[in-house]
Amino acid sequence: MIQKLLTKYWLAFHLAVLILAVWVSVLYSGLGMTLGLFWLSFFTIQSFLLLPSMLRNETLGEARLRSCANAIQDPFVYAGVALIIFACLQWLNSGCFLIYLDDAEIWRYSAPPVGWLPFSVEPYPALAVLALFAVTILGGGIFRNGIGKAGKRFFLDMASLFSGGIAVYMVVMSLTGNQPYSVWAAAPGGSNWGIFFGFWLIIALGGHLNFLEARFAKTVLWSVFSLLGNLLGMLHFASPLVMLLFVVMALLIVVYWMFYLVRQTPGGIAQLKLFLCLVIAIGMTLFLFRFLFPEHPAKGKVTQLADTHYYETLFSDRQFQAPLAWKIWQDYPWTGVGAGGFVHYSRTLIEEADWMRLNECGGLLSNDWLQFLTEYGIIGAGLLMGLIIILLIQLFARMRVASRHLSRKKGGDGLLLGADPYVISGIVAVTLVFALSFLFSPFQSGAMLVSFMYVLAVIPGFLPAGGGNK
Numbered sequence: 001m002i003q004k005l006l007t008k009y010w011l012a013f014h015l016a017v018l019i020l021a022v023w024v025s026v027l028y029s030g031l032g033m034t035l036g037l038f039w040l041s042f043f044t045i046q047s048f049l050l051l052p053s054m055l056r057n058e059t060l061g062e063a064r065l066r067s068c069a070n071a072i073q074d075p076f077v078y079a080g081v082a083l084i085i086f087a088c089l090q091w092l093n094s095g096c097f098l099i100y101l102d103d104a105e106i107w108r109y110s111a112p113p114v115g116w117l118p119f120s121v122e123p124y125p126a127l128a129v130l131a132l133f134a135v136t137i138l139g140g141g142i143f144r145n146g147i148g149k150a151g152k153r154f155f156l157d158m159a160s161l162f163s164g165g166i167a168v169y170m171v172v173m174s175l176t177g178n179q180p181y182s183v184w185a186a187a188p189g190g191s192n193w194g195i196f197f198g199f200w201l202i203i204a205l206g207g208h209l210n211f212l213e214a215r216f217a218k219t220v221l222w223s224v225f226s227l228l229g230n231l232l233g234m235l236h237f238a239s240p241l242v243m244l245l246f247v248v249m250a251l252l253i254v255v256y257w258m259f260y261l262v263r264q265t266p267g268g269i270a271q272l273k274l275f276l277c278l279v280i281a282i283g284m285t286l287f288l289f290r291f292l293f294p295e296h297p298a299k300g301k302v303t304q305l306a307d308t309h310y311y312e313t314l315f316s317d318r319q320f321q322a323p324l325a326w327k328i329w330q331d332y333p334w335t336g337v338g339a340g341g342f343v344h345y346s347r348t349l350i351e352e353a354d355w356m357r358l359n360e361c362g363g364l365l366s367n368d369w370l371q372f373l374t375e376y377g378i379i380g381a382g383l384l385m386g387l388i389i390i391l392l393i394q395l396f397a398r399m400r401v402a403s404r405h406l407s408r409k410k411g412g413d414g415l416l417l418g419a420d421p422y423v424i425s426g427i428v429a430v431t432l433v434f435a436l437s438f439l440f441s442p443f444q445s446g447a448m449l450v451s452f453m454y455v456l457a458v459i460p461g462f463l464p465a466g467g468g469n470k
Contacts, residue, residue, distance in 0.1 A: 007054045007063070012151035014044045015139050016158040019454060022135055023166060023447045031124065037131040041138050053148035070145040076390045076457075080137030083383040086118055086376070087133045090338050091126035093119040098348075107348050118380070120338025121345075129339040132446040136453045140391070143457040152461045156207055156422055159451070161222060163200040164229025171236045185236050185297050192445035194238025195436060198246035199429050199451060201230035205253040206425020208278070209260060220280065227281035240301040240310060242436065249432055253425055254278070256416070263417050318366050320357060324349055325365055325374045336377035364444050368437040371444065388434075391456045395427075398463035405464050419463060426459035 018040050025033035052067035054060060071077055096109040096119065112119030120126035143152065170193065174181035184191035204226035211219040234246055257278075304310045324346045328337060337345050343363030350358060365371040372381035399415060406418035416424065433442055433452055442448045 006051050007060065008148065008150045009154050010051050011044075011047045011053065011142065012147055012155040013158070014040075014047045015142065015147075015454070016155050016162065018044055018135060018139065019159055019450055020162045022132065022450045023162070025131075026445060026447045027166075027170075029128070031127075034124075034128050034131045037135055041134055044138060044142070048142050048146045052146040053151050055148070067146045071141055074141060074145055076144060076387060077137070077141045079383055079386045079390060080133075080141065083380065083387065084130065084133050084137060086380050086383060087126065087130040090118040090120045090335075090376075090380075091123060091130050093117045094121065094123040094126050094338065096121045096344075109345065109348065118335040118338070118377070121341050122338075125339035128446070132450060136450050137387075139450070139454050140387070140457040143454065143461065144394070147461070149461055152458045153207075153210065153420075153422065156203060156455070156458060157210075157222070159454075160200055160204040160207055160226040160230070163197065163451075164204070164225035164227070164233075167197045167229040167233025167236075168225065171232050174236060190239025190242055191237040192440075192442050192448055194234055194236070194242055195246075195433060195440065195442040196445060196448045196451065197230045197233030198238060198242065199433050199448065199455075201227070201234055201246065202249055202253060202425050202429035202432070203422070203455060204230055204425075205250060205257075206421040206423075206428075209257065209421040212261075223278070223281050224284075227278065228284055231281065235298040235301075238301075239440075240304040241314065242440070243298070243301055244305060245432065245436075249428055253428065256424060260417055260421065320354070321361060321365050322367070322370065325370050329374045329377070332377060334377045334379055336373065336375045336380060339375055342371060342374050364441040366440055368441050368443040371441065387453070388456065391453070391460075395456070395460045395463075398460045398465060401465065402463040423459050423462050426455050430456050430459075 018037075021033075021037055021040050025037060048067065049064065051060075052063045054063040055066075058066070093112050093114050096112055098107050099110050100107055109121060143155075147155070170181050174185045184193060208219075208223065208227065211222065231250075235243060238246065325342060327349060328342065328345045340363060342365065343358065346358055347355065365374070369381065369385075372384060376384070402419055403415045406415060430452060433448070437443050443452070
């Protein structure tokens, strides 16, 4: 019994703790937190080698051999290792300093220690990115090769719970005036945390349907944090446009609920329980906004949605940022200028009157992929996009198999109603955030980048492979 629990949930628990550590490291950044990510990654690799998930009628030794063999043959692992090597070179080759050119009377950065290798201006940002990439590749590879369906569901349940708890903490800290939480909530362009909590809200709405047969007390407890917490966080930290998009998507998931629950066999009481928990979460949110937090920033965001000036200023900074990014990229097209390099090199290309405007953007471009090109070049951005493409290929292949399988098995039920709810909510959340990465900068947050890659690696595991379920 103990071995069964360990092989099902122990590895998933390690990954849940690892992703929680990534989220905390974004809130409390520092060298100690970054080194802690490497240390936790070591324990997670150890768990993968010792206790991978076992298939039916499989021994633990056979599960170890199968998982390691699959990882060795996995293209995601090789592309990920290449990205880690690239990031490691940027860190090892970091260290550029400003020099003044007397003849041109301008400031420029010196060449890196080895001019033809990837480099970074400062060592710590490159080390932090290296840690995030290592955690991302490690988790994605383990989800693809070492964890079964039960462990994947356990991970998503835990991650939704953790994110909701962080959201509650951050909202309370913001409303009590603590910085930087209050600054993030009041920022005109919102915060990446708003997209992060909206992402996990969509995931949690799908996972809520898996509590159809669970005890009412357990369902309510999970709903308070996973639904209420993430909803509060999204409304508090998201920009007006992002808030509107996630609210619309959440309503579409609720419509999907109705069709899904009609097709289920449990009685009406179990179905009513889920809707009651949803009503409790939404009702508590409205109560908090109306009575306890009357000055909540979400009210001002709603009024901004009807203001045409908001949409005019939304993309105004792009006309200032994009030309700078393209100019920097043309100077270093293959390797980029390293993590955080955009803000450093931009200061050498603008007039002093524009420094305030550059500081307001916080070193973030309003387009993740343009920033990836600028800071990691064609090689780094290409490897990162390659990882996403590899995960999407597996997802699309399994969706095709699942559609045929479910249509035959359930007499006409397609993928929408026959698949695990986490598949639908995961696809919706991943698609929305990927689209937003071309308009905002969610992937510049390590919490959002790792969450996106983990969920994209997890959801194919709820669909049958070509040879059956894993």
